[in-house]
Amino acid sequence: MRLEIVDIGHGGVGIARHDGRVVFVRGAIPGEVVDVEVVSRQSKFFHANVVDVVEASPHRVEHPWAAGAAGVTGAADFGHVELAWQRKLKTDVVAHNLRRIGGQDLAEAIKPLRVEVRGVDSADGWGTRTRFDVVKMATGVGMYMERTNRLVPLDRMPLALPELEHLDLFGNAWDGVVAEGERMHVVCPASGPDVVVAGQTYTAPGRQADPFIHERAVTGADVFEYRISSGGFWQIHCQAPSVLLQAVLKGAAAQEGESVLELFSGAGLFTVPLARAVGERGSVFAIEGSERAVRDASVNLASMPWAKAEVARIDEGTVAGLRADVVVADPPRAGLGKKTAAQLARCGARRIVLVSCDPAAMARDVAELVANGRKVEAMEAFDIFPHTHHMEVVTALS
Numbered sequence: 036m037r038l039e040i041v042d043i044g045h046g047g048v049g050i051a052r053h054d055g056r057v058v059f060v061r062g063a064i065p066g067e068v069v070d071v072e073v074v075s076r077q078s079k080f081f082h083a084n085v086v087d088v089v090e091a092s093p094h095r096v097e098h099p100w101a102a103g104a105a106g107v108t109g110a111a112d113f114g115h116v117e118l119a120w121q122r123k124l125k126t127d128v129v130a131h132n133l134r135r136i137g138g139q140d141l142a143e144a145i146k147p148l149r150v151e152v153r154g155v156d157s158a159d160g161w162g163t164r165t166r167f168d169v170v171k172m173a174t175g176v177g178m179y180m181e182r183t184n185r186l187v188p189l190d191r192m193p194l195a196l197p198e199l200e201h202l203d204l205f206g207n208a209w210d211g212v213v214a215e216g217e218r219m220h221v222v223c224p225a226s227g228p229d230v231v232v233a234g235q236t237y238t239a240p241g242r243q244a245d246p247f248i249h250e251r252a253v254t255g256a257d258v259f260e261y262r263i264s265s266g267g268f269w270q271i272h273c274q275a276p277s278v279l280l281q282a283v284l285k286g287a288a289a290q291e292g293e294s295v296l297e298l299f300s301g302a303g304l305f306t307v308p309l310a311r312a313v314g315e316r317g318s319v320f321a322i323e324g325s326e327r328a329v330r331d332a333s334v335n336l337a338s339m340p341w342a343k344a345e346v347a348r349i350d351e352g353t354v355a356g357l358r359a360d361v362v363v364a365d366p367p368r369a370g371l372g373k374k375t376a377a378q379l380a381r382c383g384a385r386r387i388v389l390v391s392c393d394p395a396a397m398a399r400d401v402a403e404l405v406a407n408g409r410k411v412e413a414m415e416a417f418d419i420f421p422h423t424h425h426m427e428v429v430t431a432l433s
């Protein structure tokens with residue numbers, strides 16, 4: 036099937052039309068004419084992959100890592116697009132979602148803020164990840180081909196920091212150490228050593244290590260140190276902890292003596308600096324669903340007894356009745372959800388800062404906060420996932 040790509044959609048897909056249906060095309064750039072292979076058919080839309088580029092966009096480049104391309108593992112599904120154009124496409128996706136999901140009024144209200152997805156590293160976006168996951172194969176490691184349970188063997192992972200090369204993942208060094216089919220979580224912490232987590236934590240094939248690592252985030256002259264579990268959640272781009280922390284602190288503008296409610300607080304990336312900002316006359320109440328993350332956060336907050344982290348599943352019920360001067364929420368891809376966003380809007384906070392990793396969920400949550408009386412004061416978008424369609428948006432509402 037030959038298609039003309041007319042737009043970019045959620046998930047970084049090219050959008051085309053064929054016989055009254057929408058076709059979502061992985062690996063295409065708006066303006067291109069491509070031949071595609073349909074990989075799934077619904078009554079109103081198809082999903083397809085590019086098999087041949089007939090008329091290429093001037094922004095197309097040769098993908099430097101074929102195994103990462105859209106339609107293969109998808110780990111670098113924007114690697115066929117010039118980096119500056121990737122960011123332009125992501126900026127378009129933010130605007131489209133605000134209009135499509137949030138509505139024309141919200142899109143118009145946010146337009147003067149001139150939201151642009153901006154890079155957070157000065158280099159070419161490769162070699163920036165401190166974390167990635169692979170699956171152990173009989174020999175070597177692989178990643179799943181998109182939409183399949185077939186493993187694609189890897190001989191390199193160019194998104195990862197080059198420091199991780201010494202773990203010797205792509206040969207046979209880990210054969211017999213990690214069982215075939217097991218997930219290997221590979222981590223380059225701010226303060227070493229680099230580790231592989233596969234049941235146990237290893238610093239080299241067969242060399243077991245401490246299951247805790249140390250991470251860091253910097254804002255101006257302030258350096259915050261964290262101890263976290265080696266297999267636990269932490270931002271994956273080497274600059275992301277500092278960049279997001281700076282945006283959150285700016286958006287929250289927490290003052291000494293204030294109360295802060297933090298939702299989806301993980302191991303305390305934002306909790307620790309927020310607790311410092313409000314000081315002992317203030318308070319921070321952090322809620323997080325993972326017990327392991329809350330154990331880590333409690334260690335990171337140990338010197339500040341006015342800050343507490345608790346384990347709970349967050350929904351509209353958890354949030355009902357909670358009051359605070361400032362709210363910070365960093366939910367997973369699904370976002371807050373309409374009911375939780377509406378409930379949060381009514382918590383009396385003078386500031387709500389929402390950190391969103393999915394632009395559609397962001398648009399829905401922001402729209403719901405605004406529909407319940409909140410106003411968007413600032414919105415910043417960051418390319419903390421270069422060479423993929425992903426991005427992060429930080430919204431501050433009064």
Ligand SMILES: C[S@@+](CC[C@H](N)C(=O)[O-])C[C@H]1O[C@@H](n2cnc3c(N)ncnc32)[C@H](O)[C@@H]1O
Binds near residue numbers: 268270301303350365
């Ligand atoms: C995007 S991470 C943010 C963590 C932290 N802010 C950071 O940057 O390190 C989202 C967090 O939400 C937690 N989470 C996911 N769903 C949850 C739920 N329904 N209730 C509570 N926590 C949840 C995850 O365990 C994860 O730690």
